[in-house]
């Protein structure tokens with residue numbers, strides 16, 4: 001018996017979330033077997049539009065008590081616009097997790113995988129391998145502001161950006177620490193030439209934080225030219241850190257540069273572990289292909305790898321990544337969105353088998 005036991009709250013949500021989460025779990029269980037740890041999973045049907053139809057809300061009132069004690073949340077995707085408007089389903093579930101569990105790090109690996117055609121010409125696997133780290137709780141996405149003189153000539157709207165020293169420093173510390181464990185290079189997204197109060201402050205805090213990490217090389221780019229470099233020179237990056245708005249944009253642009261939305265994972269992390277962190281694929285519920293067992297489960301499976309990394313099972317996390325790479329190389333274990341012939345289950349089974357095989 002192992003003493004490495006993790007309690008996982010499993011929330012599949014809607015649409016293809018319900019098809020890819022079981023494949024993610026299949027691979028996680030294989031990793032547990034192979035690397036000697038145990039996952040104890042509790043399954044929850046809330047944070048879904050079916051739950052909303054039955055109860056008139058996305059989650060029970062005591063949702064926090066039900067999952068706050070878990071070591072992590074393994075999440076599929078939420079939303080079914082035909083049944084429930086997106087702002088209700090997302091704000092009633094995912095956004096609650098991020099806020100109430102102080103998941104202030106949004107983390108997205110950007111890696112060009114074998115078997116996946118990059119939309120960027122002449123890039124091969126290995127050329128692109130970086131991580132976008134997004135501040136997830138403050139910055140430009142504040143609710144401070146308002147509208148006065150509505151409907152008149154003097155109609156005026158104001159919305160404030162909020163940066164706190166605590167909020168900025170903690171995301172920078174996370175990003176520098178991550179860079180120190182990777183290639184030792186950090187890039188900061190700024191716009192201090194245009195946004196003349198908050199962004200110079202951000203730059204100032206980057207410089208102060210950098211002093212604690214003498215082994216990490218760092219640079220900064222204005223967000224406009226940085227987006228161009230993502231496309232033109234993606235090989236330049238290792239860890240890229242940005243405010244809520246810049247991080248949001250970069251964390252969609254990055255994965256887009258590596259091919260398909262079906263394989264990209266994402267972590268919403270509370271690094272202090274006071275609350276559970278949440279791991280999910282980048283994609284949504286894909287109503288257009290749901291129920292057919294054809295969705296690509298790799299984004300969900302990769303999210304499982306990130307979850308294991310967070311739980312301290314680095315070797316198992318790397319093992320899953322190698323297994324993903326192996327399965328992407330073979331057309332018969334790739335799903336259709338990648339030009340393969342596998343269905344969701346076949347793909348999940350192939351990755352699980354590769355995890356068990358991996359010496």
Ligand code: NAI
Nearest residue numbers: 077078079080081086262283284285286288289295296337
């Ligand atoms: P989507 O990501 O669900 O789908 C976009 C397109 O990509 C569709 O054509 C879909 O078939 C395809 N696709 C997505 N994942 C795929 C996979 N694993 N394999 C193969 N093809 C895949 O985005 P969309 O259509 O804008 O949103 C649908 C619903 O999902 C909405 O209710 C939206 O609010 C929700 N959503 C939820 C997210 C979350 O839970 N974090 C994130 C994004 C959207």
Ligand code: MG
Nearest residue numbers: 248249251252
């Ligand atoms: Mg986004």
